[in-house]
Amino acid sequence: MTSAPAEEGGGALRTVHVAGAGLIGASVGLALRRAGVTVTLSDADPEVARRAEELGAGKAALPEEPVDVLVAAAPPAAVAGVLLEAVAAGRARTYTDVAGVKEGPLRAVADAHPGLASLVGGHPMAGRERSGPGAARTDLFEGRPWIVTPLPGSGAEHVERVEALALACGAVPVRMEPAEHDRAVALVSHAPHVVAALVAGRLAAAPERAVGVAGTGVRDITRVAESDPAPWLSLLTANAAPVAEVLRALRADLDRALDALDALAAGGATTDDVEALLRAGNAGRQRLPGRHGGPVEHLATVPVVVPDRPGELARLLVAVEEAGVNVEDLEIEHSLGQPAGLAEVLVRPGEADRLAAALTAAGWSVHR
Numbered sequence: 001m002t003s004a005p006a007e008e009g010g011g012a013l014r015t016v017h018v019a020g021a022g023l024i025g026a027s028v029g030l031a032l033r034r035a036g037v038t039v040t041l042s043d044a045d046p047e048v049a050r051r052a053e054e055l056g057a058g059k060a061a062l063p064e065e066p067v068d069v070l071v072a073a074a075p076p077a078a079v080a081g082v083l084l085e086a087v088a089a090g091r092a093r094t095y096t097d098v099a100g101v102k103e104g105p106l107r108a109v110a111d112a113h114p115g116l117a118s119l120v121g122g123h124p125m126a127g128r129e130r131s132g133p134g135a136a137r138t139d140l141f142e143g144r145p146w147i148v149t150p151l152p153g154s155g156a157e158h159v160e161r162v163e164a165l166a167l168a169c170g171a172v173p174v175r176m177e178p179a180e181h182d183r184a185v186a187l188v189s190h191a192p193h194v195v196a197a198l199v200a201g202r203l204a205a206a207p208e209r210a211v212g213v214a215g216t217g218v219r220d221i222t223r224v225a226e227s228d229p230a231p232w233l234s235l236l237t238a239n240a241a242p243v244a245e246v247l248r249a250l251r252a253d254l255d256r257a258l259d260a261l262d263a264l265a266a267g268g269a270t271t272d273d274v275e276a277l278l279r280a281g282n283a284g285r286q287r288l289p290g291r292h293g294g295p296v297e298h299l300a301t302v303p304v305v306v307p308d309r310p311g312e313l314a315r316l317l318v319a320v321e322e323a324g325v326n327v328e329d330l331e332i333e334h335s336l337g338q339p340a341g342l343a344e345v346l347v348r349p350g351e352a353d354r355l356a357a358a359l360t361a362a363g364w365s366v367h368r
Ligand SMILES: NC(=O)C1=CN([C@@H]2O[C@H](COP(=O)(O)OP(=O)(O)OC[C@H]3O[C@@H](n4cnc5c(N)ncnc54)[C@H](O)[C@@H]3O)[C@@H](O)[C@H]2O)C=CC1
Pocket: 019, 020, 021, 022, 023, 024, 025, 042, 043, 044, 045, 048, 073, 074, 075, 076, 078, 079, 081, 082, 098, 099, 100, 101, 123, 124, 125, 126, 127, 128, 129, 130, 131, 132, 133, 231
């Protein structure tokens, strides 16, 4: 679908060049093309740019004229080099990036060009565990925060143009200073990643019989530990000090939890301290915004037994559609060798009873 060029702030956004056509660069290209923007793409590996073009993310070429915005979508360690080359070649009116750390890469460019008004950092808070253009999605940024980090020298029109870029990608722009950004992502993304890796690492050499009885809790808390280490190594290298600060505070919490558990194990202590840490967890989790950046959406789960036969899941989804209910999310629990799996259909709370009744009437086994 193509619409008129994106109009919000800083004038219309008509032309964008994306340097780095991997997961994020190609997703930016796809989203901008959907918004009617003309996109050109380049990559250190021309084959990657060609694949992104094939998927519809833009034309694999350098721009012939300066574009409205150049987006550096290379790994964090390469971003400053990409921006410096582009600024030297005069490729755009406004320059931005999407790297997951902001202070280091932006300072390197600002140091070479003090007071450069056309430079504004950016970081979409959306990603996937896979990389490369083949993993790109047009709707990757839909409803997600896109952190925009102006520098002291950034001009207002350039900040607005980067916000227009975020909006054209379907994201919600949020302004922060680079250092505030780096502390925030250390807290909500980088340190949690390290903790997930540490928890999952405990399982690596554990007895098979213990790992074999794992349920959904440990899967939930270790999901991101499945990611390719390379991009996370770049992020942790570039944001080491803020991440260490979060982990040091966590170490103090862990020491308090140990004291409380040791006291319980020794007998005679109350459960107050352990309860306090569990309640602090409830309070923190409650503060996480929902998928669209608003308050947490509490979805209702309708668990349905799905026989392990080809086409059964598709048949279930058709039955949900026939019930007139929108699927907000879908999770599948399935153990090897079992003749059936459990599909957890997540729907708006007001619709769960109606869906359960409709599926039961249609012959599905609903576990509620
Ligand atoms: N993967 C994720 O979940 C997210 C990543 N980001 C940021 O997006 C940026 C790109 O990450 P991904 O798309 O995930 O990685 P990716 O590995 O899918 O793509 C990066 C691309 O940059 C290219 N590249 C490397 N050096 C280059 C250079 N000097 N000039 C031009 N292209 C170059 C690589 O060949 C590769 O195709 C990173 O800075 C990352 O921090 C931001 C939000 C989420």
